[in-house]
Amino acid sequence: MHLLALVFGIVLLPAAYPLKCYECLPGSSGTCTDTEKECPSSSYQCGALRIASYAGGSELANVHMKTCVMADQCVEGSVNLGISRTVLTNKCCASELCNAQHAPAPSKSNPNGKKCYFCNGQECTATLNCQGSEDHCISTTVSSGGAQTVLKGCASKLLCSATQNAQLQALIGQEISCCQGDYCNSASSTSAGLLLLVAPLVSLFTLS
Template sequence: MAYAGGSKVSDEGAKTCALPQECAEHSLNYGLAKTVITTRCCTSDLCNTQSAPDASKFSPNGKKCFTCDGATCTKTLNCEGTEDHCITTKVNVDGTETTLKGCASKLMCLTSSLARKKAATGTELSCCQGNFCNSASSTSAGLLLMAVPLFSLVLLS
């Protein structure tokens, strides 16, 4: 599910095989835009006939990361639910590099998961632990609302 400004903007479904550690709810939250992936896993052949469960209610968990507001990345974002890492993403949209910062779940930050996402999106992704560990440097452009839905679609495919 993808959210923008707190409202659900898309709800995509997919059925595939997954590693056991990927069978959990995980999210990527850039403040104005958030992607939540929920899974329902099973272990027998052709058992994935049911849809994934709805996302949990989003409650702050005490973790804090920087997020970007236009070209400035000094705004505080309160992480929610399973978001236990801070993330910095560099996205190239139409030749303009934009930096996005926010909160992410551990699964979004696993090395193999990051490598797949980087290969699919052509982006740079880095995760860290600790409040505000994704430093407050400025970005070169404010394409957040255009870049995040594109990035979210790649995550869901």
């Protein structure tokens, strides 16, 4: 009897249907309009993302997005390259059209005691005081106008996640290294995925 009740209970359970979420993907103007979108599968949540970049105390970019996201894309943290700092905030939820609001603005962060090297021109020996949740040092080389430029700085652990590695390296085509310990980015270290630049970040979510 108990077995029969269990079988009926399983059969009568509601099927897991994909959520409907608001989608708002910024265009060339940087603005976007909410539309409704059905997620590809029930594995997706609704998400709102904000990417804010700062340099010298001034805001360089403040990009808002909404779309269907996987759980491993609901990450928050920051990347600090000394000359600029990019902060991600997220708001993910698992009910119908629950991402009506934008992701929250970044909270004020203070130095946390961790120290990494950053590049000032061609020299990469300047000291950078990491802030907030930035607990890893990072290092990478990017190509710009045919020239190779080394970038170093601090990053949050969640942005040095191996889960993001394949997607991000496919987008930016560079090997990015993360390591733990003060000044550990003096040389190349163990490779890991890193949310580093605004354009790849936007692409990561729009390709979901």
